[in-house]
Amino acid sequence: MNIEQLLSQNAKSLKPSVIRGLLGLVQQGDIISFAGGMPDPEVFPRELFAELADKVIREQGKLALQYGMTIGWQPLREQIVAQMAGKGVACGLENVIITAGSQQGLDLAARALLDPGDLVVVEEPTFLAALLTFRNYGARFLCVPARADGLDPEELDALLKAHPGPRPKFLYTVPSFQNPAGSTMPNAARQRLVEVCREHDLLILEDDPYGELNYTAGPLSTLKSFDTDGRVIYLGSFSKIGSPGMRLGWAVGDPALIGKMTMAKETVDVSASVLPQAIAAEFFKGGHMPGQAKRYVEVYSKRLDVMMEAVQREFPQGTALSRPKGGFFLWPQLPGGLDTVALFPKAVEAKVAYVIGTPFYAEEGKGLNCLRMAFCSVPEAKIREGVARLGKVFREALVKA
Amino acid sequence: MNIEQLLSQNAKSLKPSVIRGLLGLVQQGDIISFAGGMPDPEVFPRELFAELADKVIREQGKLALQYGMTIGWQPLREQIVAQMAGKGVACGLENVIITAGSQQGLDLAARALLDPGDLVVVEEPTFLAALLTFRNYGARFLCVPARADGLDPEELDALLKAHPGPRPKFLYTVPSFQNPAGSTMPNAARQRLVEVCREHDLLILEDDPYGELNYTAGPLSTLKSFDTDGRVIYLGSFSKIGSPGMRLGWAVGDPALIGKMTMAKETVDVSASVLPQAIAAEFFKGGHMPGQAKRYVEVYSKRLDVMMEAVQREFPQGTALSRPKGGFFLWPQLPGGLDTVALFPKAVEAKVAYVIGTPFYAEEGKGLNCLRMAFCSVPEAKIREGVARLGKVFREALVKA
Numbered sequence: 001m002n003i004e005q006l007l008s009q010n011a012k013s014l015k016p017s018v019i020r021g022l023l024g025l026v027q028q029g030d031i032i033s034f035a036g037g038m039p040d041p042e043v044f045p046r047e048l049f050a051e052l053a054d055k056v057i058r059e060q061g062k063l064a065l066q067y068g069m070t071i072g073w074q075p076l077r078e079q080i081v082a083q084m085a086g087k088g089v090a091c092g093l094e095n096v097i098i099t100a101g102s103q104q105g106l107d108l109a110a111r112a113l114l115d116p117g118d119l120v121v122v123e124e125p126t127f128l129a130a131l132l133t134f135r136n137y138g139a140r141f142l143c144v145p146a147r148a149d150g151l152d153p154e155e156l157d158a159l160l161k162a163h164p165g166p167r168p169k170f171l172y173t174v175p176s177f178q179n180p181a182g183s184t185m186p187n188a189a190r191q192r193l194v195e196v197c198r199e200h201d202l203l204i205l206e207d208d209p210y211g212e213l214n215y216t217a218g219p220l221s222t223l224k225s226f227d228t229d230g231r232v233i234y235l236g237s238f239s240k241i242g243s244p245g246m247r248l249g250w251a252v253g254d255p256a257l258i259g260k261m262t263m264a265k266e267t268v269d270v271s272a273s274v275l276p277q278a279i280a281a282e283f284f285k286g287g288h289m290p291g292q293a294k295r296y297v298e299v300y301s302k303r304l305d306v307m308m309e310a311v312q313r314e315f316p317q318g319t320a321l322s323r324p325k326g327g328f329f330l331w332p333q334l335p336g337g338l339d340t341v342a343l344f345p346k347a348v349e350a351k352v353a354y355v356i357g358t359p360f361y362a363e364e365g366k367g368l369n370c371l372r373m374a375f376c377s378v379p380e381a382k383i384r385e386g387v388a389r390l391g392k393v394f395r396e397a398l399v400k401a
Numbered sequence: 402m403n404i405e406q407l408l409s410q411n412a413k414s415l416k417p418s419v420i421r422g423l424l425g426l427v428q429q430g431d432i433i434s435f436a437g438g439m440p441d442p443e444v445f446p447r448e449l450f451a452e453l454a455d456k457v458i459r460e461q462g463k464l465a466l467q468y469g470m471t472i473g474w475q476p477l478r479e480q481i482v483a484q485m486a487g488k489g490v491a492c493g494l495e496n497v498i499i500t501a502g503s504q505q506g507l508d509l510a511a512r513a514l515l516d517p518g519d520l521v522v523v524e525e526p527t528f529l530a531a532l533l534t535f536r537n538y539g540a541r542f543l544c545v546p547a548r549a550d551g552l553d554p555e556e557l558d559a560l561l562k563a564h565p566g567p568r569p570k571f572l573y574t575v576p577s578f579q580n581p582a583g584s585t586m587p588n589a590a591r592q593r594l595v596e597v598c599r600e601h602d603l604l605i606l607e608d609d610p611y612g613e614l615n616y617t618a619g620p621l622s623t624l625k626s627f628d629t630d631g632r633v634i635y636l637g638s639f640s641k642i643g644s645p646g647m648r649l650g651w652a653v654g655d656p657a658l659i660g661k662m663t664m665a666k667e668t669v670d671v672s673a674s675v676l677p678q679a680i681a682a683e684f685f686k687g688g689h690m691p692g693q694a695k696r697y698v699e700v701y702s703k704r705l706d707v708m709m710e711a712v713q714r715e716f717p718q719g720t721a722l723s724r725p726k727g728g729f730f731l732w733p734q735l736p737g738g739l740d741t742v743a744l745f746p747k748a749v750e751a752k753v754a755y756v757i758g759t760p761f762y763a764e765e766g767k768g769l770n771c772l773r774m775a776f777c778s779v780p781e782a783k784i785r786e787g788v789a790r791l792g793k794v795f796r797e798a799l800v801k802a
Contacts, residue, residue, distance in 0.1 A: 001632045003657040006570055006604060008538070011513040014664040041463035049466065053454035053676075062442035065450065065644040100501060100670035107669050112412040133668040137409070169407055203407060231402045243466040245675030256404040263415040267534040268508050269501035273674035274646030275454075 010136060032386030033353040034373040037179065037328045039240055041377070043295055048288060049243065049279065056278040064278040070270060071262045072098025072250070073277035079284035080236070080250045087211075088225035089234070094255045097262055098272045102209055102237040102249030106130055108261040108268070109170075109205055109233060109251065110137045119168035121159075123151050125331070125360035125367055127179045127207065130172055141362035142168055146178055148322040150185035153192040160200045170203035170233075176220055177210040177327025180360050180372035184325045187221050194226040202231075209237035209249075210327035212293040215301040217325035230254035238280050240328075241293050246276035300328075300376050306383045307375040314391025316398045328376040331357075333369055336398050340371040343397055352389040411537060433787035434754040435774035438580065438729045440641055442778070444696055449689060450644065450680065457679040465679040471671060472663045473499025473651070474678035480685035481637070481651045488612075489626035490635070495656045498663055501673045503610055503638040503650030507531055509662040509669070510571075510606055510634060510652065511538045520569040522560075524552050526732075526761035526768055528580045528608065531573055542763035543569055547579055549723040551586035554593040561601045571604035571634075577621055578611040578728025581761045581773035585726045588622045595627040603632075610638035610650075611728035613694040616702040618726035631655035639681050641729075642694050647677035701729075701777050707784045708776040715792025717799045729777040732758075734770055737799050741772045744798055753790040 056064050064073075071077070077096045084091050099105040106129070114120070116138025122131065123146035131141070142163060144156050151173055160168075173193075175185040185193070197204050206223040214220065224234040233253035238246060251261060265271070283289065307330055308323055315321075318335030334340065340356045347353060357370025375383060457465050465474075472478070478497045485492050500506040507530070515521070517539025523532065524547035532542075543564060545557050552574055561569075574594075576586040586594070598605050607624040615621065625635040634654035639647060652662060666672070684690065708731055709724055716722075719736030735741065741757045748754060758771025776784060 001602070001604065001630045001655065003604075003631065003655050006514055007661060008512065008514055008516045008519075010516075011661045011665065014661060016664055016667075036468070038468050041467050044462055044466045046458055046462035046466070049462065050455045050458040053458060054451045057447055057451040057454060061445055061447035061450065063646075065445045065447070065646045066442050067437070067439050067640075067645040100674070103668065104670045111409065113407055113409055115409045115411075118409075129668055136665075136668055201402070203402065203404075229402045230404065239468075243676070244468040245464075245466045245672075247670060247672065247674040254402065254404050260408060260412045260415060263417055264412065264537075266417075267504065267530055267537055268669070269505045269648060271648065273501070273648040273677050275644070276674050276676055 031348065031351050031353055032378065032382050032389070034375070034378065034386060035353045035355050036377070037374045038377050039244060039296065040299060043299055044243065045288065045292055048283070052279045052282045053275070056275065056282060060278055064275050066274065068271040068274040068277070070266050071258075072096065072272060073274055073281060075285070076277045076281040079281050080252070083236070083284065083289075084224070084234070084252055087222050089222060089252065091252055095252050095258060097251050097258050097265070098277055099249045099251055099265075100247045100269060100272045101239060101244070102207060102235040103129060105235040105249050105251040106133045106207070108264050109257070110134050110139070111264050112257060112260040113169050113203075114139050119166060121156070121168045121171040121202070122362055123173060123178065124362060125180055125357065125370070126172065126362070127174060128359040130207070131359070131362055134172070143362050146181045146183050148183055149189065150175055150178060150183040151193065153189055153196045156193065157196045157199070160202070168202060170205050171197060172205045172207065173223070174207045175223055176208060176217070177213060177324055179210070179327070180329050180355070180357075181331045182322060182324030182327060182329050184217050184220070190221055190223050191226050194223055194231065197231060198229070204232045205235065206232050207235045209240055212241050212289070213296060213300060213328070214326040215297060215304060224252065233257060241289060241296065242280055242283060246273070246280065248272060248276055248280050303375040303378065303380060303383055306380045307373065307387060310384050310387035311391075314387050316395050328374045330373045330375060332371060332373065334371070334394060335369075336401055337369070338394055338397055338401070339368050341368060343393060346393050346397070347390060350389045350393050352386045354390065432749065432752050432754055433779065433783050433790070435776070435779065435787060436754045436756050437778070438775045439778050440645060440697065441700060444700055445644065446689065446693055449684075453680045453683045454676070457676065457683060461679055465676050467675065469672040469675040469678070471667050472659075473497065473673060474675055474682060476686070477678045477682040480682050481653070484637070484685065485625070485635070485653055488623050490623060490653065492653055496653050496659060498652050498659050498666070499673045499678055500650045500652055500666075501670060502640060502645070502648045503608060503636040504530060506636040506650050506652040507534045507608070509665050510658070511535050511540070512665050513658060513661040514570045514604075515540050520567060522557070522569045522572040522603070523763055524574055524579065525763060526581055526758065526771070527573065527763070528575060529760040531608070532760070532763055535573070544763050547582045547584050549584055550590065551576055551579060551584040552594065554590055554597045557594065558597045558600070561603070569603060571606050572598060573606045573608065574624070575608045576624055577609060577618070578614060578725055580611070580728070581730050581756070581758075582732045583723060583725030583728060583730050585618050585621070591622055591624050592627050595624055595633065598632060599630070605633045606636065607633050608636045610641055613642050613690070614697060614701060614729070615727040616698060616705060625653065634658060642690060642697060643681055643684060647674070647681065649673060649677055649681050704776040704779065704781060704784055707781045708774065708788060711785050711788035715788050717796050729775045731774045731776060733772060733774065735772070735795060736770075737802055738770070739795060739798055739802070740769050742769060744794060747794050747798070748791060751790045751794050753787045755791070
């Protein structure tokens with residue numbers, strides 16, 4: 001049977017994601033991969049999760065193994081309300097939906113807000129899966145640069161004033177330890193950003209998966225904490241501190257939008273997996289979040305230092321590089337017309353992998369000299385070795401160019 | 402901020418699902434609810450699941466708590482291949498994607514196949530969440546009756562021959578113990594149905610959540626077992642025998658379609674929750690499926706007998722009722738112009754709940770005299786009591802009419 005001729009327009013346009021393709025490389029034995037943005041599984045609190053799973057199934061199994069409410073497991077939503085209070089956000093249960101990872105928060109928000117042709121404001125570069133998600137609903141993009149200090153509110157203001165066309169549906173931003181650029185907005189800029197969006201009546205989708213992985217930024221305020229009129233939808237994730245394999249995230253926002261996301265979720269998957277939700281609720285309730293975050297911060301901040309130092313030593317003269325204050329990623333920009341897409345096969349030949357820069361840009365042709373390197377899940381000696389391999393590939397290419 | 406004005410056309414059209422709304426009633430203490438189609442949590446193998454969760458996290462936690470492949474946890478996909486072999490279906494790993502419940506299989510298949518205005522052939526009545534899902538992608542419907550023996554292939558043949566317009570994208574059918582009608586297709590009709598669909602080059606979406614809950618039907622062949630050319634997409638579920646709260650299902654079909662569903666899933670939720678997938682793989686591998694199915698069959702088949710007997714005794718003369726050979730549901734059709742929508746508040750007043758018949762029909766105005774009653778999760782004495790309450794409501798209404 002010819003399936004191709006039956007596919008929807010959307011399915012015809014779908015291409016496999018670059019990152020998911022690259023993840024396959026991680027399995028190839030001797031490649032040092034800086035590609036996948038995955039937490040270090042050595043740091044997973046396996047003993048704790050095993051105990052919590054056992055406890056939850058034995059004590060609450062009749063509910064935790066049963067169909068659950070689409071909006072989420074109430075004890076977990078209560079814990080999210082408490083977490084948000086700790087971030088200066090006063091919210092109630094009606095503001096919180098549990099999603100299958102924050103990726104599903106992006107998908108449900110896009111489904112609830114976007115019609116084909118709608119405009120979304122994004123940073124450039126920005127999280128590539130967000131671009132793919134918004135594109136799946138037919139979005140077009142307005143771009144504002146992600147600088148070392150992240151999005152500049154005055155640049156956004158100027159962009160919106162200069163833009164004559166239809167009003168964008170929302171701004172998508174990762175203000176802390178951005179993926180891929182590693183950039184972080186200072187608190188003053190965050191406050192100003194919410195003001196600018198209020199002046200332009202622009203909704204904000206604040207994606208904050210890396211917020212707890214803060215190495216040197218000092219205390220950061222979420223955009224949501226400056227929200228006075230339901231303008232900010234905050235997306236949180238259990239993937240970086242808890243377990244990505246449990247697929248849990250949350251969206252916190254205006255009940256009208258949370259309600260529509262909930263209705264959309266009914267036919268998408270009925271609810272997030274209930275057993276992991278019950279485990280996560282116990283994880284928060286037991287106060288395990290801060291200690292587990294601290295363990296990751298200790299491991300990752302050392303790896304960041306090692307990778308920064310190695311890239312500065314090994315990469316070609318003229319490489320631009322900002323030091324991220326948290327998160328998973330380094331975002332070097334190579335000099336002399338070096339093209340990370342063209343050089344990728346050479347890197348794999350040299351047994352090292354990264355993510356090419358181009359898919360993080362909404363506009364074609366940008367980011368060719370950029371690459372994303374995750375330092376989080378590679379041991380220090382391997383970081384040094386992998387960066388040395390990569391530096392050699394780039395230096396040799398520069399000589400030939 | 403005014404969120405309403407930002408909503409997508411799809412979000413504006415979303416209404417809360419009738420069943421999910423009714424599920425709220427289950428929590429109200431003294432109501433006997435025949436509404437929700439949920440397995441009996443008393444039969445959940447809690448001890449076993451607690452042991453498997455502990456084992457999986459301790460022995461495979463570095464992978465089972467980590468990001469997983471979008472297409473699914475390979476050991477579970479291997480078990481599904483073995484399960485399908487047991488159903489007469491020869492398939493490989495490339496034919497199998499693990500979904501977040503079979504509901505997500507419906508959503509991903511619809512996303513991969515449907516453009517607004519496309520036609521889908523459905524039984525009437527049919528699973529209401531399937532109708533909602535297909536409608537979300539803009540589907541229109543061609544309807545073929547679900548009779549006591551399910552869909553009649555000759556009726557479908559006549560319908561397709563008489564239909565002049567564009568070719569339908571697929572047929573959606575629940576051949577075994579259908580939701581809501583309880584109907585089951587005989588094996589000969591199944592074989593003929595696949596032939597008819599081949600003659601009309603029609604794709605088949607076979608939804609089989611209740612297949613293991615076979616009380617009196619004898620051995621049944623899946624439609625997929627008659628498939629010779631990749632025409633049947635089979636949707637299986639872990640929800641009825643394993644745990645609905647784990648949200649696991651699988652789609653088995655042509656690799657071209659499975660591939661597109663996988664790509665769509667990347668931005669929907671990255672993957673099904675990995676920990677439950679690893680638990681389910683151990684559940685199948687340990688051979689626990691048949692024994693657990695047997696326990697449910699013993700409990701449910703008695704409840705079916707009790708409910709059949711009670712409905713025949715208590716419901717008004719002229720009620721039409723077929724005896725289901727498996728599954729969760731009874732589907733009485735009331736006489737004398739009785740309207741189950743209008744009578745629903747009276748039933749709740751009498752402390753008993755059901756699901757109204759209308760949302761199971763693609764066409765407005767049908768099913769007003771029908772109701773769906775789940776016998777699976779209500780103890781026998783409560784079934785007798787609930788049916789007596791309901792019979793009284795219906796008999797009184799008939800006298801007044």
